[in-house]
Amino acid sequence: GAVVSQHPSWVICKSGTSVKIECRSLDFQATTMFWYRQFPKQSLMLMATSNEGSKATYEQGVEKDKFLINHASLTLSTLTVTSAHPEDSSFYICSASFGGRYSGNTIYFGEGSWLTVV
Amino acid sequence: GNSVTQMEGPVTLSEEAFLTINCTYTATGYPSLFWYVQYPGEGLQLLLKATKADDKGSNKGFEATYRKETTSFHLEKGSVQVSDSAVYFCALLYNQGGKLIFGQGTELSVKP
Numbered sequence: 760g761a762v763v764s765q766h767p768s769w770v771i772c773k774s775g776t777s778v779k780i781e782c783r784s785l786d787f788q789a790t791t792m793f794w795y796r797q798f799p800k801q802s803l804m805l806m807a808t809s810n811e812g813s814k815a816t817y818e819q820g821v822e823k824d825k826f827l828i829n830h831a832s833l834t835l836s837t838l839t840v841t842s843a844h845p846e847d848s849s850f851y852i853c854s855a856s857f858g859g860r861y862s863g864n865t866i867y868f869g870e871g872s873w874l875t876v877v
Numbered sequence: 878g879n880s881v882t883q884m885e886g887p888v889t890l891s892e893e894a895f896l897t898i899n900c901t902y903t904a905t906g907y908p909s910l911f912w913y914v915q916y917p918g919e920g921l922q923l924l925l926k927a928t929k930a931d932d933k934g935s936n937k938g939f940e941a942t943y944r945k946e947t948t949s950f951h952l953e954k955g956s957v958q959v960s961d962s963a964v965y966f967c968a969l970l971y972n973q974g975g976k977l978i979f980g981q982g983t984e985l986s987v988k989p
C-alpha cells in the first residue's frame with residue numbers, strides 16, 4: 760500500500776484563489792519532504808525541500824511567496840498555491856524520506872495532485 | 878552541474894520486443910542512480926536502483942548497470958509486455974539529502 764499519500768488527487772479552482780495540497784507520510788516520520796512539479800509530458804522539476812520545523816528551501820526560480828510550504832509535523836507537509844493562475848495548472852508530486860542513509864528505496868512518492876486553474 | 882539525459886520518446890515496440898532506454902548523467906562525486914516508472918495518471922514508482930559503479934539493478938525483468946566509465950545507466954528488458962507501457966524516468970541522487978534530479982522521461986508504448 761501507499762506509504763506517502765497526497766490529497767486531493769484532483770482539484771479545480773478559480774483564478775485568483777488559493778489551493779492547498781497535503782502530503783502525508785504513512786507509518787513513518789518524514790523529517791524531509793520534497794515538492795515537485797510536472798508539466799504534461801515533461802519531467803519532474805524540484806520546487807522545494809520541506810524540512811519539519813523550519814522554513815522550506817526553494818529551488819532557484821520558484822516563488823516562495825506563491826508556493827507556500829508548511830511542514831508542521833513529521834508526517835505532514837502542505838503546499839499552498841496562492842492566487843492561482845492558469846499557468847499554475849500542473850501535476851504536483853511530493854516525496855518523503857526518513858532518517859538515516861538515503862539509499863533510494865527510502866524515498867517514496869505520493870500519488871500526485873492534478874491542479875487545474877480556470 | 879548535475880544532470881540526467883534520456884533518449885527522447887515516444888518509443889513504440891511490439892510485444893516481446895527488446896527494450897533499451899538510454900540514460901547518461903553528469904555529476905560530481907558518486908551519485909546513486911535510479912529508474913522510476915509512471916503509469917498514466919499516477920505518481921512515480923521506483924523500478925530499480927544502483928548505488929555504486931558496476932552495480933546492476935533489476936526488477937520485474939528490467940535491468941540497468943551503473944557504468945561510471947561511460948556515465949550511463951541504460952534501462953533494458955528482454956521482452957516487453959503491453960502492461961509495460963508507461964513513462965520511464967532516469968534519476969540521480971547526488972547527495973544524501975534525498976533530492977533527485979530527473980531526466981526528461983521516455984514514453985514507452987507497447988502494442989500487442
